[in-house]
Amino acid sequence: MPELPEVETVRRGLAPVLLGRRLTRVVVRQPMLRWPVPLEFARALTGRRVEALDRRGKYLLIRLDDDRVVIGHLGMSGSLAVRPPGEAPALHDHVILETDAGACVTFHDPRRFGALLLSTALGVEAHPLLAHLGPEPLDGAFDGPALAARLAGKRCSVKAALLDQRVVAGLGNIYVSESLFRAGLSPRRLAGSVSGARAARLAVAIQAVLLEALESGGSTLRDHRQANGELGYFQHAFAVYDKEGQPCPGCDCDVAREGGIRRLVQGGRSTFYCARRQR
DNA sequence: AACAAGACCTGCATGC
């Protein structure tokens, strides 16, 4: 599920429930996520107050009042949602946090590719999972030249490069396809060839797609929920993702003759694009 | 050094 807009949607939804609250009860029902939840996780969180809720790329950072930081990742199918207190946990509800206001936040993740780890305020930036992340695409400093510098010399496809979190932090399979479509760039294009005006177009496209997705509460294909349980609805605004064979919304290409939106597999992952509009 | 493939795990749609 979760790319930057979904994680940011969850962060914004959880903030009013968690910020400034004390965690009164923490239950780890299933510790075997991507990596085991640390043995001391429940003990470390119980009684602590949540001082800040941040996001870095696709990672959520829950900062506690004792300088500990929870590093959270939702993997493919994870969600963090506020549940009615007292409700019985559902299948795949792996970790439950209760606050002194009586709120109940549940980490739910059928595939268990997600993670909940512990770090410290001083160490979190240098944590192996975060240390090499590229720039935040919604930062003011992210622009054409910044992106071009990250892509320079790369021999892989621009699609593969954008999925690499060291190049830009937070893009995933959906938003890479959508961004390349908006920028009019072929997903097969050599990453290193994207510079100058092309890089500027791509940077603008990435920001526009992410901001629009954010306004829609992210994309719900299956698992993503906003923290309040509502679905995201940006999936209705996809131009190309999962639209193989459908007409391209940006040009009048003939589906019968040109095939409309095409699907391509790169690095084992589907890419969707319009061959006519993307060069 | 760069890249692809394999691994992790569950659920769902499809086709026989």
Added chain:
DNA sequence: TGCATGCAGGTCTTGT
């Protein structure tokens, strides 16, 4: 109806 297959929003690890 049941079963096998393939695919899915991610990314670390292993092998070429």
